[in-house]
Amino acid sequence: MTKVLMKGNEALGEAAIRANCRNYFAYPITPQTEIAEYMVRRLPEVGGHFVQAESELGAVNMVYGAAAVGERVFTSSSSPGVALMSEAISYLAGSQLPAVLINIVRGGPGLGGILPAQSDYFMATKAGGHGDFRLLVLAPAGVQEAADLVMDAFDLADKYRNPVMIIGDGMIGQMMEPVEFREYNTPEGIDRSYANTGAKDRPPTIVKSLFLDPQQLENNNLELLAKYRLMEQHEIRxxxxxxxxxxxxxxxxxxxxxxxxxxxxxxxxxxxxxxxxxxxxxxxxxxxxxxxxxxxxxxxxxxxxxxxxxxxxxxxxxxxxxxxxxxxxxxxxxxxxxxxxxxxxxxxxx
Amino acid sequence: MPDDAIIKNLSRRALIITGAYGSGKTEVAVNLAVYLKQFHESQSIIDLDIVNPYFRSREAVEFLEAAGVEVVVPRGEQFFAELPIILPEVRGHLSDPQRHVVVDVGGDDVGARVLRSLQGAINTEETEFIFILNVLRPFTSTVQGASRVMKEIEQAAGMRITALAANAHLMDETDASVLAGGYEITSQLAAKSGLPFLFMTVERQVAAEISPTDYDVPLLQIHRLMRPPWQEPNVQYGKARGRIQI
Missing domain, CATH: 3.40.50.920 (Rossmann fold)
Incomplete structure (x- = not known):
């Protein structure tokens, strides 16, 4: 594979395709709209699905739906758009669903501006939504690393059944660098037993984050906590x-x-x-x-x-x-x- | 061919620079405007990029103005916006027979659409509509891919592309073989489309690796201005950039 010259946003999208992700749902916002523009061209070539949602809320709930049926899926947005998604991000974590989220950060708070910033660190690492959960958060420092980390992000999301966020400032989306996509093979033995794929000849699966019995809810929280402890042992980079x-x-x-x-x-x-x-x-x-x-x-x-x-x-x-x-x-x-x-x-x- | 041969290929008054998204139109437009200023009393550049949020020719305002090029670009807070702003001066510069203009339009059909609204001001006989091609970009690495993008641009702009220029590069990893690959595909595209191949760009550090006689098209030596901040110790990103020596 030879090098090509790509914008960070394009490389993020291409890397997702190479990681065998065929589902992307999003709503445009500067400075990451090129991801959607790229996916519009590329996904039909590989038999994938892109829906431009009516809003970030729609997009992230489509992500939830695709993840619930056992599909690899991702969405992307920029700061205010990711903030809108936070409710469903919490639902993804609570329901233990794998998904990849990309935040190409712009200056805030509020509508802020369209130029690069790193002011979503709190949102990514501590306040991605309500409840006791964590996102695994990856921060690339170049277009090549961004492409590599997207591929890893899908594997990590599946490994932990937890949403993984790629966070980059606006520049990483907009700048161009030579990039080479590595050979990628989906890991074998990914457990999809949670997925809602039809209950013919087997008991139904239930994907949910609602646990009215307090003991069941605490058990779910402890399961999540155990995953975060494992991440701390194995995934620090x-x-x-x-x-x-x-x-x-x-x-x-x-x-x-x-x-x-x-x-x-x-x-x-x-x-x-x-x-x-x-x-x-x-x-x-x-x-x-x-x-x-x-x-x-x-x-x-x-x-x-x-x-x-x-x-x-x-x-x-x-x-x-x-x-x-x-x-x-x-x-x-x-x-x-x-x-x-x-x-x-x-x-x-x- | 030596680079002073380029001016012979650029006799028209208005040069509209188009190309696929990320093909390097802005770098070419800025460098061309500075090059052409040597020959023209009145040379301006119009930033009509309403697609890209960063890395636009407006980032090089001070540099262009220091070279004597008049820059037509939104000022004030709108400088930072990616809004479809067309200043009233744009029509004036395009239709003034005394002025030489370089127009930097946004990439792809989406960026070229803005030209439709300016058709009354564009005199096609005085205008060269130049397609810039970087064959290292994902959708224009083949003659077929480039032809498709050209067709989409022509439909959106309501104008026929009249000439080609090669801008093959891989940023700092550009070498002679990258240029050779760009020349090859652009020549094939010229043969297929019947359009003239006006020039190819070469960065100064790569220029040393090749001889002007290697190619039968003129070389435009360029300086890449849209560089990331860690390569520019003194340039403040987020402000108009200008302390760059060509």
Whole structure:
């Protein structure tokens, strides 16, 4: 397979097709509408189904329906649209249904703007909807990684029967990079025994999140909790870059912001400073242990985000008071420059 | 051929740049406008991209203005919108016989549809409607795919495409073989459609790998302006960009 030049949004859609997903339901919103435009062209070529829903509510409930009958399915939206979906996302988790959700984040709150932001960290990792549940959240830092993670997302959703979210700032949707799609084979032995596929010659299956008996509801919550503990044991992903002993500063940053930080870090390290970065790839489960260990090797720690400070709270929990955790962020769609990050890091180094 | 041969191929007053979504129309339009300014007293560029939310020619306003190119683009808060705004100046620039204009329209048939509303202002005899082709993009990697997109654009725009240009690239991974592949497919498309192949683009760092005599079409040396922020230490994304040296 040779490389092609793709927009992040197109690569997300193509990767879903390569992961043998044939169902996509969505409602357009900038900056991720190219996913729908791409799927409109491509899904008919592979015998798939795309419905442009009347709203995000319709789209995500179609996702619920397709997941309930045992189909691979995904939807995509941007911040305000994902917020609208949160009720059904909670239902998906409560009913233990696999699905992939893509959030290409724009500046908020409210209608906000259409430029890139990372201000949906809370929504993705802590407040994806009501009730006791978690999404497994993957945060790519480039078009290639986005394509790779979409394929993994479908497998992880099936493995845990839980919704998986891919979160990227608007830039990851809009930017173009060369991308190569890896060979993909659907894992064998996916358990579809939960699916509503007709009850001929077998007892009916029931997909539901309603448990009126409190003990049954607690049991369901404990089942979910057990899955999240397993995710914490097996699914944590992160990248360490220039992490060494006796660092002046450890940066914690994810997604595109981490890539900008790396440009600044390269420059500083060439000048003889010692700056490293831990880039969480899974935002839940969060790489707390790796951050704790790396922080112990640095004089100072800073979290850098395109928000007023969201992931920084998890970084502080991870560091457990061993270091004070500083923060730097921009919002509104303003993406910090490498020069701006360099200035912030130099202030800490001095 | 040397790149000063391009001007001979671009004698018409208005150059409307079209192509498949993501084919690099904006990069080509911005670079062409700057190149053409050397030859024309009055050179403007019109950003008619109402499809793309980011990476539009309006991002290069300061750079273009520093080169003496007049930029017709929504200002103020609308600068950041992806709204179908057509400024009154657009008609003026298109129909003024004293002005040379480059028009950057949005990709695919969806982006080209805006041209329908400007038909009264477009004098077809003075206009070149140029299809930009990057064969590394998913829907235009073959002559058949490119022909389909051309037909869709022509139907939406209500105008016939009059010329072709190759813009084969893979961002920083572009090499001589990428250019050769682009030349090959674009030549085949030219033969099939009967349209002239005006020029092919080459980035400066790749230009060193090839000889101008390798190809029988002129080369337009370009500088890619729409770069991601980690490659531009000093450029503030989310503001009009301009501190880029060509």
């Amino acid at each position: 992160f990248e360490e870059y220039a992490v060494t002993d006796k660092m002046d500063v450890l940066v914690v940053s994810y997604g595109m912001m981490a890539r900008i930080c790396k440009t600044a870090i390269d420059e500083l390290n060439q000048e003889g400073h010692r700056v490293g970065i831990v880039r969480p790839i899974t935002l839940f489960p969060f790489p707390s242990s790796a951050i704790y260990k790396a922080a112990a090797r640095a004089r100072k720690v800073i979290a850098i985000e395109m928000s007023t400070g969201q992931m920084v709270e998890d970084v502080r929990l991870a560091v457990r008071g061993r270091r004070a955790v500083q923060f730097y962020g921009r919002t509104g769609g303003i993406v910090p420059t490498p020069a701006e990050i360099r200035q912030q890091l130099l202030k800490l180094i001095k």
